[in-house]
Structure formats: structure tokens, C-alpha cells
Amino acid sequence: MNVRHLIPTAAVAGAVVLGLTALSACSTSDAADRRPGDKLNVVASFYPMQFLAEEIGGTHVSVSTLTKPGVEPHDLELSPRQIGGLGDADYILYLKGIQPAVDDAIKLSESTHSVDAAKLTTLEDHGTETGGDEHGHEHEGEGAGADPHIWLDPVKYAEVAKGVGASLEKTDPGHAADYRKNTDALVKKLDTLNTAYKTGLRNTATKTFITTHSAFGYLAERYGLVQEGIAGIDPEAEPSPARIQEIHTIAEKSKATTVFFETLASDKTAKTVATDTGLRTDVLDPLEGITDKSKGDNYFEVMQSNLAALQKALGAK
Structure with missing residues (x-):
């Protein structure tokens, strides 16, 4: 995993405080308080999470992403507005371990509607960050630890999809049947890809x-x-x-x-x-x-x- 240009935790903490303060006058949206017809406000950390939210959420969600197209996810720097926006989200979907700036921001925001995709499947330590060679040797510059790139395995991605679907059903029970239907359709396509x-x-x-x-x-x-x-x-x-x-x-x-x-x-x-x-x-x-x-x-x-x-x-x- 590319870990260039990571933001120190202290800097992220400061940005969180600024962001949350700047938006404190705004009312925090809550799924239970939304009016009929309102879409669930979903924030995704980067594309693999955005794709899941859009595919499963369908017409019932409005998805924004913290990582714009063309931005290397590991190098992401969050603005105070982005961090503050986490407090307005009905649902946050991220993958802990791949974007430290996002991990720190979500932790410090104390959001009660965040879902960590890493907890929806089993992460593995391949001997290095990515598994090394057939002998288990680590190569220069690599670090040991759980590999976060689960979306590149259709089977693991399907496991995450099921977990995301279940959590959306809980967050927005009024549209649970649609979330379940969309999840099943996505899992079927992932099974075909596998x-x-x-x-x-x-x-x-x-x-x-x-x-x-x-x-x-x-x-x-x-x-x-x-x-x-x-x-x-x-x-x-x-x-x-x-x-x-x-x-x-x-x-x-x-x-x-x-x-x-x-x-x-x-x-x-x-x-x-x-x-x-x-x-x-x-x-x-x-x-x-x-x-x-x-x-x-x-x-x-x-x-x-x-x-x-x-x-x-x-x-x-």
C-alpha cells in the first residue's frame, strides 16, 4: 500500500475540530428524521465503497465520495469542509487501513452511522502488505500487516456487499426490501465475475x-x-x-x-x-x-x- 504524504494525526484532529465547528450551526441529518422522499445522505471514502453504496442504495441514496476521480486514495488530504460533512451524513462507508486520514477523521468525528467494510469480511496478513512471493519472503520497503485490498477479490467483495446491504436495511428500514433486492443482484454479478x-x-x-x-x-x-x-x-x-x-x-x-x-x-x-x-x-x-x-x-x-x-x-x- 502506498503510504506517501500521510497527514499527521494532530493535523487531522485540528481539521476535524475546525470542520465540525464550522458546520455546528447546521442540523445533523438523521435517517429516522428524514421526510418521505428524502434520500439517504451517504458518504463513501473512495471508489470501491462508493460503488457498493450506489449499487445497493439505488434510488434511495445520494452518494458523495471523499476521494475525487484521479486522486491517489492513499495520498488523500481532507479539507475541513469534508471532515465537517461527516457529521451531516446519514451513513458513512469506509475501509479502515487504506486511508489513514479518513480513519482518523471518522474516529474523531465520533459518527454513530459509520460502517467499516474491513469488519464485514476477514482480512488476511499475507506475510507482507500484499502477500510477498511464493516463499513468503518480504521484499524491500514492504510492511507486514493485514492487506486492505479486499475489493479485488470478487468473493470477499461479495461478503462486504452483503454486510453493507444489511446495514443499510437497518439504517433505513423503510426501504429494506429494495436494499435486499439490490444486494442480491450485486452478489449474483460478483459470483459470475468470480x-x-x-x-x-x-x-x-x-x-x-x-x-x-x-x-x-x-x-x-x-x-x-x-x-x-x-x-x-x-x-x-x-x-x-x-x-x-x-x-x-x-x-x-x-x-x-x-x-x-x-x-x-x-x-x-x-x-x-x-x-x-x-x-x-x-x-x-x-x-x-x-x-x-x-x-x-x-x-x-x-x-x-x-x-x-x-x-x-x-x-x-
């Missing part, structure tokens, strides 16, 4: 793929693949000559063909490693945001694009 990945990646010439941003640990584990991260937590960090040589060796032994980079970060590292190792480059999108550079307009379209890229890189048969 089947597509399982089938499409079953027979491949190699199981190893190389990434600059090691975000695909859950996906690799789900489908029997091996993820090799170049520089660990920072997709734009310069790999050492030793690491480049190690990647070269791994690529030769595993018959890996491609170095993947992402849409919201520079491709400099990927191109450097690819040039030095004789590999190709391609995009594997961690789906932390949708922009005009994304290979798809929503979660499912980008995940299908990722599947096609993996099949090509891994030599799917």
Missing part, C-alpha cells in the same frame, strides 16, 4: 505476475497465482539494482512475461524494470478510482479488463 476469473485463469503457462503496486494479494490467492511486487508499498519508488536482478531471475524461472503498472501512478518504475529484464508492460488496475484513463466505466468493466490482461500475461490456454 466464475469468469476461476475459469479464465485455470490453465495458464505461468502463475506469476509482476506488479509495481502490490495490491493483488487476495486476487492471487483466490485464483492460485503468485504476485511479485517490485518495490513494495510505493508504486513509484525506484527499485534497487539488486531487486531488479531478483525480478529478472524470478521472471526467467517462472516464465513471467509482463510488468504491470496502474492507472493512478507513474509507469516509470514498470518501464525501468521491463527495459532491464526484457519484459513487456501493461496495466493492471487496482480499481482505487475511475478516470478517463481507466479501461472501463465501472468496477465490473475494469475487472473484466484486468482479467483479459492477466490471461494475456500468464498465457491462458
Whole structure:
């Protein structure tokens, strides 16, 4: 996980106080006090949470996101207005562990309507932030701990969707039947996506793929693949000559063909490693945001694009 430019807790605390003070004159909206026809005011931390809220909430919710398109989520800096707006939200959906600024702001705001998606499934410690290599080795710059990139595994994302649906039913019981129906439809689509990945990646010439941003640990584990991260937590960090040589060796032994980079970060590292190792480059999108550079307009379209890229890189048969 990229942890560049994190905001000190003290700074976030100060911004929370300013934000909440600035908006203290506004009445806090509450789901129980909303008038008939009013939409549930939902705040999502970043795109994977926004997508769930919109798909499950449907016409009954108005969703805003703290992370605008094109902004690297890990680098997010919250304005006092954004932080203060948390107090006006009927429902906040976030994923603890991926955006420290958001985690701190929600904790200090003491919101009673926040849902942490990390608690709706089981997070795993892959040995490194993203699972390391097939031997469990940690690579330079990587930190141990639970991997937050659960949305890249359709099965885990479906578990989160079910939890979000149940919590929306509780928050807005008047529309519980619709939330349940939308949840079921989304889970069915995620089950279909899981089947597509399982089938499409079953027979491949190699199981190893190389990434600059090691975000695909859950996906690799789900489908029997091996993820090799170049520089660990920072997709734009310069790999050492030793690491480049190690990647070269791994690529030769595993018959890996491609170095993947992402849409919201520079491709400099990927191109450097690819040039030095004789590999190709391609995009594997961690789906932390949708922009005009994304290979798809929503979660499912980008995940299908990722599947096609993996099949090509891994030599799917």
C-alpha cells in the first residue's frame, strides 16, 4: 500500500475540530428524521465503497465520495469542509487501513452511522502488505500487516456487499426490501465475475505476475497465482539494482512475461524494470478510482479488463 504524504494525526484532529465547528450551526441529518422522499445522505471514502453504496442504495441514496476521480486514495488530504460533512451524513462507508486520514477523521468525528467494510469480511496478513512471493519472503520497503485490498477479490467483495446491504436495511428500514433486492443482484454479478476469473485463469503457462503496486494479494490467492511486487508499498519508488536482478531471475524461472503498472501512478518504475529484464508492460488496475484513463466505466468493466490482461500475461490456454 502506498503510504506517501500521510497527514499527521494532530493535523487531522485540528481539521476535524475546525470542520465540525464550522458546520455546528447546521442540523445533523438523521435517517429516522428524514421526510418521505428524502434520500439517504451517504458518504463513501473512495471508489470501491462508493460503488457498493450506489449499487445497493439505488434510488434511495445520494452518494458523495471523499476521494475525487484521479486522486491517489492513499495520498488523500481532507479539507475541513469534508471532515465537517461527516457529521451531516446519514451513513458513512469506509475501509479502515487504506486511508489513514479518513480513519482518523471518522474516529474523531465520533459518527454513530459509520460502517467499516474491513469488519464485514476477514482480512488476511499475507506475510507482507500484499502477500510477498511464493516463499513468503518480504521484499524491500514492504510492511507486514493485514492487506486492505479486499475489493479485488470478487468473493470477499461479495461478503462486504452483503454486510453493507444489511446495514443499510437497518439504517433505513423503510426501504429494506429494495436494499435486499439490490444486494442480491450485486452478489449474483460478483459470483459470475468470480466464475469468469476461476475459469479464465485455470490453465495458464505461468502463475506469476509482476506488479509495481502490490495490491493483488487476495486476487492471487483466490485464483492460485503468485504476485511479485517490485518495490513494495510505493508504486513509484525506484527499485534497487539488486531487486531488479531478483525480478529478472524470478521472471526467467517462472516464465513471467509482463510488468504491470496502474492507472493512478507513474509507469516509470514498470518501464525501468521491463527495459532491464526484457519484459513487456501493461496495466493492471487496482480499481482505487475511475478516470478517463481507466479501461472501463465501472468496477465490473475494469475487472473484466484486468482479467483479459492477466490471461494475456500468464498465457491462458
